[in-house]
Amino acid sequence: MEKKRQKNRTIAAALLFCLVFGMGIGAGNLQSGICEDAVKECFNDWYNQAWGYFGTVYCVMGYAFCKKYIDP
Amino acid sequence: MMKNGKMFRRAAAVVLIVPLSIFAAEQRLKVSIQEILSIGALDDEAIFQWTGVAADRDGFIYVLDGLDYSLKKFDAKGKLVKKAGRKGQGPGEFLAPRLLACSEDFLYATDQTVLGISVFDKDLQFKKRIPFSAPLTDLFVRSDETIAIVVMGFPGPGKIVVMDGSGRIQTELAYYEKDAGPMMDSVSAALDGQGHFYLAYLFQDRIERWDQRGKRLWSKNLLGIKKVEMKKIGDYVLPTEVCYKDISLDDRGRLFVLAGKHAKNPSRDVYVLSPSGEWLSTLTLPDTTHCLYIDRQNFLYVRANEGITLKKYRLIYE
Numbered sequence: 171m172e173k174k175r176q177k178n179r180t181i182a183a184a185l186l187f188c189l190v191f192g193m194g195i196g197a198g199n200l201q202s203g204i205c206e207d208a209v210k211e212c213f214n215d216w217y218n219q220a221w222g223y224f225g226t227v228y229c230v231m232g233y234a235f236c237k238k239y240i241d242p
Numbered sequence: 243m244m245k246n247g248k249m250f251r252r253a254a255a256v257v258l259i260v261p262l263s264i265f266a267a268e269q270r271l272k273v274s275i276q277e278i279l280s281i282g283a284l285d286d287e288a289i290f291q292w293t294g295v296a297a298d299r300d301g302f303i304y305v306l307d308g309l310d311y312s313l314k315k316f317d318a319k320g321k322l323v324k325k326a327g328r329k330g331q332g333p334g335e336f337l338a339p340r341l342l343a344c345s346e347d348f349l350y351a352t353d354q355t356v357l358g359i360s361v362f363d364k365d366l367q368f369k370k371r372i373p374f375s376a377p378l379t380d381l382f383v384r385s386d387e388t389i390a391i392v393v394m395g396f397p398g399p400g401k402i403v404v405m406d407g408s409g410r411i412q413t414e415l416a417y418y419e420k421d422a423g424p425m426m427d428s429v430s431a432a433l434d435g436q437g438h439f440y441l442a443y444l445f446q447d448r449i450e451r452w453d454q455r456g457k458r459l460w461s462k463n464l465l466g467i468k469k470v471e472m473k474k475i476g477d478y479v480l481p482t483e484v485c486y487k488d489i490s491l492d493d494r495g496r497l498f499v500l501a502g503k504h505a506k507n508p509s510r511d512v513y514v515l516s517p518s519g520e521w522l523s524t525l526t527l528p529d530t531t532h533c534l535y536i537d538r539q540n541f542l543y544v545r546a547n548e549g550i551t552l553k554k555y556r557l558i559y560e
Contacts, residue, residue: 206475206482213476230396230480231354231377234428235340237484238444239293239532239549241503 294342334368
């Protein structure tokens with residue numbers, strides 16, 4: 171039961187994380203500092219950079235969401 | 243599998259009284275919780291990862307499910323009554339559903355990637371989208387003609403906007419007067435019956451009460467945090483440690499503030515304050531949550547199992 175619980179947690183967190191920043195991520199990245207790593211990738215993403223200010227706001231919104239909902 | 247699910251729900255439905263304080267000797271009010279409903283389990287598909295919740299006077303519970311791109315309606319016993327929405331940016335669709343609020347007749351939902359507020363009726367039929375041109379970080383609805391939103395002001399200061407059902411702005415409250423850096427103005431907010439706003443700062447040790455004319459009535463810091471942890475990420479210096487995650491009001495106007503990283507029990511400790519900002523009690527939830535929601539009947543809704551489960555508790559005061 172605990173193994174299944176852990177698996178579900180990991181999958182759910184990974185999927186939600188993808189939703190936040192619209193990117194793929196391995197379960198191994200789900201640890202302290204995940205939001206910082208994700209927003210850095212988001213800032214560096216060419217698509218978000220192409221959107222300029224709106225791309226930055228998108229990343230910052232995702233960071234706030236990640237800090238509130240996901241960060242342990 | 244189904245049998246296990248039923249057993250889990252039955253076990254979860256057993257009345258649970260949780261003794262709740264880390265400051266028992268000092269607290270002026272003892273608050274405990276009694277579990278009365280649990281929706282969603284690890285081995286069922288009721289909820290995949292809920293983000294927003296609202297409840298109406300008839301006891302129906304509405305949930306935004308981030309992994310299912312949907313809005314769900316549950317009855318008072320936790321049975322799924324209806325589900326609406328799918329992945330997309332069209333009317334009634336979601337990409338990253340976030341905030342949910344309800345009035346007597348309608349539901350108001352936001353999506354992180356779509357500007358504006360989507361309005362549904364209680365049968366989950368999409369009715370309209372209220373336009374707004376900036377991203378929102380909080381939403382609360384007093385009536386269909388009084389909708390308050392917290393607007394992210396990145397990189398400048400944020401504000402609270404009160405608007406009517408058509409999106410016409412009635413008042414604006416600039417609650418953060420100086421630009422202290424990106425995201426330092428991020429808040430969760432609550433609105434009381436007298437029109438006062440309560441703000442809990444995400445990255446600062448500040449809880450405040452404001453009147454509608456933009457006057458700050460009081461400001462409290464409960465955690466004793468003097469310095470905000472910051473980190474340079476890309477071209478920006480961003481705060482990294484969460485002080486307060488959410489805020490909600492009970493039926494007597496008491497504040498329930500969910501504490502973040504600095505608390506003894508991060509994402510589980512809830513500070514209960516009087517309307518004048520006095521600390522009354524600390525409540526420790528059995529599981530971590532990202533949000534607090536107290537409905538009009540004074541039931542508390544929080545998260546468990548990383549968002550797979552929604553818990554409904556009765557608040558008990560002694």
